[in-house]
Amino acid sequence: MRKLTYAAALNEALKQEMRRDPAIYVAGEDVAKYGGIFGVTAGLLEEFGEKRVKDTPITESAIIGSAVGAAATGLRPVVELMFIDFIGVALDQLFNQAAKMKYMFGGKAKLPIVVRTTCGAGMGAAAQHSQSLEAWFMHIPGLKVVMPSTPYDAKGLLVTAIREDNPVFFIENKMLYGLEGGVPEEPYTIPFGQADVKREGSDVTIVATAAMVHKALAAAAELAKEGISAEVLDPRTLTPLDEESIINSVKKTHRLVIVQEAVKRAGAGAEIAAVVAERALEQLDAPIARVAAPFTPVPFSPALEKAFIPTEERIIAAVKEVVG
Amino acid sequence: MAVEKEKLIEMYTKMLTIRRFEQRVAEHFAAGKIPGFVHLYIGEEAVAVGTCANLRPDDYITSTHRGHGHLIAKGGDLKRMMAELFGKRTGYCKGKGGSMHIADVELGILGANGIVGGGPPIAAGAALSAQYRGTDQVVACFFGDGAANQGTFHEGLNMASIWKLPVIFVCENNHYGISLSQLKHMNVADIADRAKAYDIPGVAVDGNDVIAVYEAAHEAVRRARAGEGSSLIECKTYRHRGHFEGDPQVYRPPEEAEAWLKKDPLPRFEAKLMEMGVLTGEKAKQIEQGIVAKIDEAVRFAEESPFPAPEELGDDVYTA
Numbered sequence: 001m002r003k004l005t006y007a008a009a010l011n012e013a014l015k016q017e018m019r020r021d022p023a024i025y026v027a028g029e030d031v032a033k034y035g036g037i038f039g040v041t042a043g044l045l046e047e048f049g050e051k052r053v054k055d056t057p058i059t060e061s062a063i064i065g066s067a068v069g070a071a072a073t074g075l076r077p078v079v080e081l082m083f084i085d086f087i088g089v090a091l092d093q094l095f096n097q098a099a100k101m102k103y104m105f106g107g108k109a110k111l112p113i114v115v116r117t118t119c120g121a122g123m124g125a126a127a128q129h130s131q132s133l134e135a136w137f138m139h140i141p142g143l144k145v146v147m148p149s150t151p152y153d154a155k156g157l158l159v160t161a162i163r164e165d166n167p168v169f170f171i172e173n174k175m176l177y178g179l180e181g182g183v184p185e186e187p188y189t190i191p192f193g194q195a196d197v198k199r200e201g202s203d204v205t206i207v208a209t210a211a212m213v214h215k216a217l218a219a220a221a222e223l224a225k226e227g228i229s230a231e232v233l234d235p236r237t238l239t240p241l242d243e244e245s246i247i248n249s250v251k252k253t254h255r256l257v258i259v260q261e262a263v264k265r266a267g268a269g270a271e272i273a274a275v276v277a278e279r280a281l282e283q284l285d286a287p288i289a290r291v292a293a294p295f296t297p298v299p300f301s302p303a304l305e306k307a308f309i310p311t312e313e314r315i316i317a318a319v320k321e322v323v324g
Numbered sequence: 325m326a327v328e329k330e331k332l333i334e335m336y337t338k339m340l341t342i343r344r345f346e347q348r349v350a351e352h353f354a355a356g357k358i359p360g361f362v363h364l365y366i367g368e369e370a371v372a373v374g375t376c377a378n379l380r381p382d383d384y385i386t387s388t389h390r391g392h393g394h395l396i397a398k399g400g401d402l403k404r405m406m407a408e409l410f411g412k413r414t415g416y417c418k419g420k421g422g423s424m425h426i427a428d429v430e431l432g433i434l435g436a437n438g439i440v441g442g443g444p445p446i447a448a449g450a451a452l453s454a455q456y457r458g459t460d461q462v463v464a465c466f467f468g469d470g471a472a473n474q475g476t477f478h479e480g481l482n483m484a485s486i487w488k489l490p491v492i493f494v495c496e497n498n499h500y501g502i503s504l505s506q507l508k509h510m511n512v513a514d515i516a517d518r519a520k521a522y523d524i525p526g527v528a529v530d531g532n533d534v535i536a537v538y539e540a541a542h543e544a545v546r547r548a549r550a551g552e553g554s555s556l557i558e559c560k561t562y563r564h565r566g567h568f569e570g571d572p573q574v575y576r577p578p579e580e581a582e583a584w585l586k587k588d589p590l591p592r593f594e595a596k597l598m599e600m601g602v603l604t605g606e607k608a609k610q611i612e613q614g615i616v617a618k619i620d621e622a623v624r625f626a627e628e629s630p631f632p633a634p635e636e637l638g639d640d641v642y643t644a
């Protein structure tokens with residue numbers, strides 16, 4: 001299969017979808033002339049022009065709010081929030097307006113909005129440019145939450161997100177933009193709520209998201225050398241969450257380690273652990289383990305940031321603990 | 325307005341310190357010694373210096389992602405700044421903040437800020453505190469042209485105006501918010517005109533003329549200290565380097581940059597001081613040497629300082 005980077009895969013999804021449907025427009029800070037701070041919207045302005053590719057002022061509230069108004073009246077906005085950390089500036093328009101409008105109106109509104117954003121630590125960008133806040137959005141009924149880990153998933157999930165008639169919070173990981181992987185040239189969709197087994201195994205299930213999928217895979221490869229067979233499962237979307245695949249994997253392995261880059265407290269992993277505890281507690285041969293960041297803001301210094309982000313070693317240790 | 329000789333030399337020294345500090349930061353960033361995002365202040369020195377030259381040590385400032393100049397102008401320590409940029413334990417924030425979050429609360433520096441538009445409401449709050457405590461402290465709030473479009477700009481200025489808070493809102497209009505030109509991000513030419521919406525004084529000045537900035541800030545600080553309320557000063561300027569180090573700058577026409585380089589605030593001020601007889605070539609050389617020595621010392625301090633230990637990660641999340 002042809003290889004593309006994660007950023008290029010997203011870029012291709014945007015271009016192909018915009019060619020298909022003239023109701024789609026892209027807006028955000030530095031998305032047009034600059035092509036996006038991480039290059040995801042490169043070339044869009046040249047192909048689709050200023051009407052459909054809009055550089056906005058630095059006004060996140062109006063970026064998301066205008067998407068709500070445009071979507072409610074027939075357009076399909078794909079807007080960029082440069083860093084997930086900036087959601088604080090715009091939160092009302094997302095969670096009180098976009099997410100609830102359909103319900104509050106008794107079903108009489110369609111909100112086909114994609115908010116693309118980027119999360120994650122690893123580049124020394126410090127406390128206001130590095131967070132993993134996916135759990136915030138999982139807590140809001142009305143939003144769908146997507147977190148791709150590979151170029152293939154990135155393209156397919158973004159196409160699905162753009163064709164989806166509900167607001168989608170689409171979280172990219174900034175450390176993955178350069179990652180290469182096979183990506184079909186033609187457009188394709190990946191259904192929401194369908195986890196992907198990134199590696200099959202029989203001794204333990206590792207559920208991981210975003211950049212942590214790759215650390216989990218590296219850990220699984222190491223563990224295999226010691227005769228421990230780890231299954232790595234990526235939910236890919238957090239709302240909806242593919243509970244069945246997680247439960248089925250746990251039924252097979254009887255052990256569960258959950259890995260997330262976000263702080264552990266009240267994270268996506270807590271929800272996943274609760275689902276397994278509710279639905280398959282009797283299947284577990286060991287307590288559920290979570291590998292996550294400590295309960296601190298993201299530190300700047302590389303010496304501290306390294307200690308903040310969950311590592312392959314920590315995943316291996318957690319697996320060994322539950323495998324016993 | 326006649327500004328005292330010593331004050332003029334002090335302002336010149338501060339401007340040159342910022343310039344040389346930033347040049348050194350650029351070098352160390354390129355060499356991989358400074359991680360993360362670094363937004364340099366080169367070209368905009370007159371704004372921070374002209375403003376802060378009117379402030380007392382007990383006055384406050386709020387800064388931005390482009391904050392090194394504000395810090396130096398308010399009296400920040402070069403050693404602790406450089407150490408912070410290097411991510412060292414001896415830095416202003418013990419390595420936890422980096423370029424976008426350097427702060428020195430004791431010097432009234434309420435932090436650089438990674439959130440565009442984060443400052444104006446905080447400045448209003450610090451001013452409320454001064455007013456509440458009955459001091460005559462004032463707050464200078466620095467922010468960019470891009471930030472002037474955020475809701476927080478409106479909210480901060482409105483609150484400051486209704487409560488007559490002692491804030492000097494200083495807009496550093498370098499004509500861009502990353503790649504987007506002011507011509508495309510707002511419909512007004514003078515951001516100072518927005519002061520009308522709050523019924524506070526608004527003036528636009530040549531932000532590359534440190535004396536012009538000084539004079540405008542002088543009046544705004546006087547007003548604030550006297551309990552007459554806030555002001556908005558727009559300083560028209562230009563950043564010489566990319567938005568951040570590593571910016572390919574595809575969005576700026578070279579002619580535009582060239583025209584602005586001719587208005588570089590530093591040689592302009594130097595020439596003026598020479599003309600006034602306040603500065604001589606010999607004296608300028610002396611000042612330069614002193615600055616370079618200080619920056620060398622700061623770099624040495626940063627290089628020799630230890631990184632924080634992983635155990636320090638959890639410190640300072642809460643006040644114990």
Ligand SMILES: Cc1ncc(C[n+]2csc(CCOP(=O)(O)OP(=O)(O)O)c2C)c(N)n1
Pocket residue numbers: 029058060082086089363389390438439440441467468469470471472496498500501502567
């Ligand atoms: C809320 C928020 N939105 C976007 C950004 C990304 N960003 C950082 S600096 C910047 C441009 C700021 O422009 P301006 O206020 O004019 O300041 P300048 O960089 O020109 O000094 C942007 C968009 C941010 N840090 N915070």
Ligand SMILES: [Mg+2]
Pocket residue numbers: 468469470496497498499500501502
């Ligand atoms: Mg600007």
